[in-house]
Amino acid sequence: MDDLRDLYQQLILDHNRNPQNFRDMQNATATANGHNPLCGDEIKLFLNVENDQILDISFKGSGCAISKASASIMTTLIKGKTVAETESLFARFHTMITTGEIIGDIGKLAVLAGVYKFPSRVKCASLSWHTMNNALHGKENLTTTE
Numbered sequence: 001m002d003d004l005r006d007l008y009q010q011l012i013l014d015h016n017r018n019p020q021n022f023r024d025m026q027n028a029t030a031t032a033n034g035h036n037p038l039c040g041d042e043i044k045l046f047l048n049v050e051n052d053q054i055l056d057i058s059f060k061g062s063g064c065a066i067s068k069a070s071a072s073i074m075t076t077l078i079k080g081k082t083v084a085e086t087e088s089l090f091a092r093f094h095t096m097i098t099t100g101e102i103i104g105d106i107g108k109l110a111v112l113a114g115v116y117k118f119p120s121r122v123k124c125a126s127l128s129w130h131t132m133n134n135a136l137h138g139k140e141n142l143t144t145t146e
């Protein structure tokens with residue numbers, strides 16, 4: 001379990017105690033709620049998307065260190081990105097946390113690379129991403145795949 005302790009330590013130091021973009025958003029163009037019943041993680045995600053670009057992103061909620069740190073890191077990485085760039089990053093992040101394989105530059109998300117070794121934690125790490133993806137696609141038809 002030492003690996004898990006290391007994982008937590010890094011995450012707690014970096015983001016759990018001081019999460020980035022942890023706030024409401026008055027001018028959100030899309031929101032979504034996420035819930036991970038296995039762990040009890042809850043998140044509300046806010047997006048401000050204009051012309052296919054994510055101008056602002058924030059979140060609220062409560063959860064374990066991994067879910068909170070993952071959400072915090074996600075917001076810092078995708079703010080300013082296009083929807084297509086965000087989806088590409090999500091796909092690579094998902095591959096990483098389920099297989100351990102890192103494809104291309106994933107920035108600070110690398111801190112979560114060890115999650116794949118703990119299947120019960122994968123949902124904690126991916127909750128914010130799935131919620132963000134739901135917010136993106138639940139409103140205004142912003143799908144840019146295909």
Ligand code: ZN
Nearest residue numbers: 039041064124
């Ligand atoms: Zn959790």
